Amino acid sequence: MTSLKDAKFEETFKEPQYPWRKRNPATTFTNSIIVILPVTIFALGFFLTEIPGALLFILVFIPVQIVVAIFATIWGISRKQVGDAILSVLSLVAFSFVIALMGSVLFSVFSRGLPAISISFLSQNNTYISPTTELGYGGVGHALIGTLMVVMIGMIISVPLGIASAIYITDMKGRLAGFVRFMVQAMSGVPSIVAGLFILAAFILTDISGFSAFTGGLAYSILMLPTVARTSEEVLKLVPKDLRDAAIALGSSRARVIMKIVLPTARTGILTAVILGVARVIGETAPLLLTTSNTNGTNLNPFVDAVATIPVYIFQFLGSGYPTAINRSWGAAFVLLSTVAILFAIARIVERSTKKG
Amino acid sequence: MDKTGEVLDEESSKHLIDRPEPRYFGREKSRTRSDKAFSGTVVVAALSSLFVLVAILIYLATSSWPVLRKEGFSFITGSTWIGGLDDPTQQVFQIWPMLYGSFLNALLAIIFAVPVSVLLAIFIVFIAPKSIARGLTITVDVLAAIPSGIIGIWGFLVFTPVAEGWARLIHKYLGFVPIFENNQDQFTRSPFITAWVLGIMIVPIITVVAREVLAQTPQDLLDAARGLGGSLWGTVRMVALPHARGGIVGGVMLGLGRALGETVAIYFVLNLIFERVNYYRILDPEGGSVASMIIAKFGDATPDEIQALLGAGLVLFLLTLIVNLIANWIVARSSRERMA
Secondary structure, eight states, rough: HHHHHHHHHHIIIISEEEEEEEEOHHHHHHHHHHOOOOOOOOEEEEHHSOHHOOOOOIIIIIIHHHHHHHHHHHTTTOGGGHHHHHHHHHHHHHHHHHHHHHHHHHHHHHHGGGGGGOOHHHHHTTTTTTTSOOTTOOHHHHHHHHHHHHHHHHHHHHHHHHHHHHHHHIIOOOTHHHHHHHHHHHHHTTTHHHHHHIIIIIOOOITOSSOOHHHHHHHHHHHHEEEEEEEEHHHHHHHOOOHHHHHHHHTOOOIIIIIIIHHHHHHHHHHHHHHHHHHHHHOOOHHHHTTTTTOOOOOOOOSOOOOOOOHHHHHHHHHHOOOHHHHHHHHHHHHHHHHHHHHHHHHHHHHHHHHHH | OOOHHHHHHHHHHHHHTTTOOOOOOSEEEEEEEOHHHHHHHHHHHHHOOOOOOOOHHHHHHHTHHHHHHHHHHHHHHHEEEEESSSSSGGOOOOHHHHHHHHHHHHHHHHHHHHHHHHHHHHIIISSSSSHHHHHHHHHHHHHEEEEEEEHHHHIIIIIIIHHHHHHHHHHHHHHHHHGOOOSSSSSSSSSHHHHHHHHHHHHHHHHHHHHHHHHOOOOOOOOOOHHHOOHHHHHHIIHHHHHHHHHHHHHHHHHHHHHHEEEHHHHHHOOOOOSOOOOOOTTTSSSHHHHHHHHHHHHTOOOHHHHHHHHHHHHHHHHHHHHHOOOOHHHHHHHHHHHH
16 A cells, blocks of 8 residues: 555656657657658768768768757747757757667677577587688687686676675675775775686785686676675665564674575565676686686596686687787687676576565 | 645654664674674675775785886886897886877767767766667666677777778878877777777766766756756756766776776777877877787796786776776765765
């Protein structure tokens, strides 16, 4: 009952109301002119002259669009709204610009990466493969296994620490809560290459360990921890206080309240936090170049010897410069991007199912 | 009626049921032993970020100390890099061209990214219909999640040829301006292209922050602007932007931190020149980046050279730490001001 009332209240009073959103039919005609005229001029220029499209877009389409919008506004609405017209056009340009860039990135990875994908590309490793070997032989199998190992090790280290930081900030509200949050924020700014250098200096140069999946996982955990901690903090804040109070009143120990009540209640949110942490690091190349090195064979031992990973695989073949090698890079980029997309899709589904429940 | 009733109710109830916050982990004696162990573990784990930051500082500083001591302050102000020699006394490690290059790239990237992100944020919050705004928010999140390696391969193979054309045009028509000079007839691998690639990476970061602070513009202020007959542009300029200024500046600083630390993408799209500083000719195929230098030099580095690279990493770490702390401070301060 209350929730319904709240929702109604929200809808009536909290919803931001922007007056300029209101449209009346008289302006529809003006709007259509604003849209159609510049597009027509651009299309004429594009098909009838030899000027390159991008240049035409920047030097012809945008100015014409702005001028038309200004005149249409003065004629159709009011002189005062000219600023609105310019702002709308410019922000639409920014919008289409970002969409175009993102479309270009996704389209190139999709169109150039997909042809390289096959069962053998996903399962075989890179032994006996040179940069000029045909695409039918060899693949990213060893790198997939390597990435999986490195990410798992990163998770095993960073997830408990991240959740503990979040518990400390939200549930224990210790004296250092503000300080811990500050440190987590400071840590989120550590460049990935610095994380790699640190592990290199602390473990590899001191001969504690060689290049291995383990050292790579350590570097990843430094980058994952802030994401996991910040997201879990947001999630733990949403656990109702009454639940905690009730458990305390029933005589549970404080540790039990957190382990049996708070964390289970927030479990889907924490899963989201973990997934976001993984998505944050899975494409990082720089720390792995310094900590896992690279190899052509499959290495299943996470503690001994170099392993290959997808980002380093992309780096390796992109650097060699041969066309087939570059196709391999695109294929691996496609695998990487699909993995990130799948992770995000899972996070979104989990989030949605939590909201429903 | 309903509204006032609701608000009154809320406030009065808050006053009436103003109970003390239960202290789950208070310092009272009734704590059990398992509680103590548990809270001890959590505290230690929560301080891990502090340990890591301090450890990074200590390890990078101590392991690069021989080089830093030998070079002194000229490590960051000099422009010579002679490594890989048998005689260690002949080696010189100085990173000024890379350090300056990092700043130049980041500055250019911000000049490009700030207008785009702020306009995009204004579009999402104030102009776009709800459905498009929601879609765009997700799109920006997706853009932020694209791994930098993929932006790197795209920037190298897809974007560079396009941007090379733009650079040629700019040089042809604006070549008399000193910053657009280019005497080498090569327009790829320049700071100009690097800045675009970096800009594409930081646009989502700035947009996310700008969108959040713009969306928090109080409805009262927007209503007041409407009551005075304000247009969209007037409202954005006089109400929303001043209100969101601190948050947007903080977001820009976060983007700056990211741009300074970016490694692999820059490695592919920029020609690193270690011994000469390209101060302003942004279309020339010469530039620098501390982070990319570490990758470029690491492969065949001698032990001394690795020490120097660790020193470069230390400089980068301190720089990004300062930028990030300032950014977080600005964001926190402006959000406190908004609350007040």
